[in-house]
Amino acid sequence: MLLSLDIRDVLIIDHLELAFQPGLNVLTGETGAGKSILLDSLGFVLGWRGRAELVRQGASQGEVIAEFALEDDHPAHAILSEAGLPQSDTLLLRRVNSRDGRKTGWVNDRRVSGEVLRALSDTLVELHGQQDDRGLLNPRVHRDLLDSFAGVDLGPVRAAWAGLSQARKALAHAEGQLQSVQAEEEFLRHAVAELDALAPEPGEEAQLDAQRRLMQQSERVSADIARAATALSDEGAERLVGDAARWLEDVADAVEGRLDPALDALSRAMDALGEAHSTVTACMDALEFHPGALEELEDRLFAIRGLARKHGVLPDELSAFADDLRGRLDRLDNSARDIAALKRDVTEAQAAYSAAAATVSDTRSAAAQRLDAEMAGELAPLKMERAQFATTIKPAEAGQDGQDSVTFEVATNPGAPKGALSKIASGGELSRFLLALKVCLTRGQPGMTIIFDEIDRGVGGATADAVGRRLRALAQDAQVLVVTHSPQVAALGAHHWRVEKSVTDGQTLSRVVPLSAEDRVQEIARMLSGDRVTDAARAAAEDLLSAAPQSQ
Structure with missing residues (x-):
């Protein structure tokens, strides 16, 4: 879980300290106020590749510090151990961007490379948006996502593939030698x-x-x-x-x-x-x-x-x-006998691999049916009860992870052909598909901070409320951060921050303000009515907040 984020001299932020909480955290604010800068800053300290220049005008360097809480079985511990880094129940990441472009990172006060930061980030944070090609919309990782959902043990099939590859290599080497010797x-x-x-x-x-x-x-x-x-x-x-x-x-x-x-x-x-x-x-x-x-x-x-x-x-x-x-x-003279033995080894290794790959395929098929059923249950509350989601498994070239290709496909209307998520669903539909899929895939995986960047764009009214409620449900097992323009979603947050921009002495600065109960009414009213907040908007905001569940 992300505990805090400390940002100094990054773009239009001079100094900002944020203390995040478990559950659903919402960040709102006008367009251009700097919400994306927060995500850029978090991505920077996690080693993500993003903007080349982050240092605030006039500063010598920009710095971001992020603190995470780790459970004893958190997968980040394995990465820390492999990198020879100290471990505790908290993880402190720090990264500096100098004016000359040099970037330097530390983990628990030890100097590390960007690769180590990125490896840790994969266990700490997931970022999702409507055009998320890092994960859910990328067919190349759908198999990995299904395997994670199914809890597939790839150890046996990978060991069998290694054995088969070694047997094939030995046979090819022996046949090559024989061919060379036969020629002379x-x-x-x-x-x-x-x-x-x-x-x-x-x-x-x-x-x-x-x-x-x-x-x-x-x-x-x-x-x-x-x-x-x-x-x-x-x-x-x-x-x-x-x-x-x-x-x-x-x-x-x-x-x-x-x-x-x-x-x-x-x-x-x-x-x-x-x-x-x-x-x-x-x-x-x-x-x-x-x-x-x-x-x-x-x-x-x-x-x-x-x-x-x-x-x-x-x-x-x-x-x-x-x-x-x-x-x-x-x-x-002996090669014929040797090659016959090596061919038997390949046949046995192929049989072992086929058996292990078939076991993985069976597990994936059962998990695909379970995922499709869970997705149907998640899409209905999101006002997409007529949409269909299907996990399609097809034979693929054999490899260390089996011989299946996995693709998440959708159909937005009954009878319509299924296709890739990014090609079939519209903006609002895509948001809800991604949210439902994320809810299904993250069940039973606590300890992850999940960030949704305006994933509710293009939906409103009851649909936006349904999106907010699924986000809140997702936050039962994971810390969720949502950047949103939807008042319905904002009203369902357990913790609310407003990102705002101001000009002081000719300098534009962005800050993040934690909102009290009264401030939340004002902010949601602004989101409902615009710059001119009316009494009716305040009343509507109070209604939204009162309708939200009182506990996570």
Whole structure:
């Protein structure tokens, strides 16, 4: 419920404080007095998109503060919690419009964005007028309104839709992969067979290249290596060193140890010669290969290099590349089984979604019949007992909220074709349709402030009285604010304010005055007779007020 509205330096308002009450609150005043400014100001603090410039001439900024009372289960608490904002049984909204156009908002003294304010406003205030395209006249939200009226639980159908969407996505991905792999199946099978036949190993190319260079040099160097082996053998240097050692050993004692260093050196030389001979011999063995070995080695080396170039990889990567191709072939071979399983998943998900959507459709159909019956009961007191209201449900494209489209349609006379509210009903009829619909849709939804902006335009007399009484009935469960030019509606208000405009020192200002019982008589008399209030008008105003119920 809206508790108070504090407006400073907005358009033609310098400072205005309003304390609203439960029940039916009416605001009256002459055309141009500033009633719409109050709604603009409230919309501004709620984050609604409206006038670009609200700052009063001569002021540096405009400011609006709105205070709301919240019950413990009010839906605004969830938004506050999600935004990390402090919570209590009251909600304080404040928004400032600077002269340079910057707009800054606060919730419970915490800085917030316009999106947070708008999210909160959806739980706090509803604004309705004859050309209300934010809600009742917009067919795109009729399904949501019916769901709210019916108390539809969309959780199961949304979960089923998510499951179906995921199953379809998985199947489409698998089929896309299969199609891609199928297009290259012939290549894959040929490439894998070719790679498997060659079976290259990591590091093999470098090893083959080194062996090839060695084999190419073997004929040129083998003769020299053989001569060196002979020179180092017991027929060459090794024999001569051995002879020298024996000769020196025979005379070593005669020279009393003077030859010992030479003998040690010759011993080491014999070891070194033996090691050199073994290495040279091993090299000779390595250089020995059968005729055609070089050709065979080059064939394999060139085959490895050719495959690497063909597939655009390094020779050492051929083995891993072959593993990848084999994996793609395995997926191709297994894809038929996988896709069959995924198709079963889609079928099961579709069945689950269809069942959940059918449950929602049944709930909507039952609620539509109940809403139509309640609307018939509401239209009769509004002098529209011959009019018809119908909630039309038709199949629609499946989605997360089911597979129904919902449209509110009316016929103003028996036998006339039904059509959209905004196209069939005249101004006065539209007002009453909207009011009746609002009464039906808001039952059992306390805590909302509902604003009707001249929704009674185009009706008068007994019809206007009927409109006022339905507004008063609606105010039993919700706080209702009505901007009206109808004396019949104004007389039924529990709380009455007059919006008036004055010129002081050449400056036009608007103010809102709470009316006493006597002031109400004068104001309703003005609404009945115009600028010149007659005794007859006062008497008529007193009659209207006395006929109004004395309690909400």
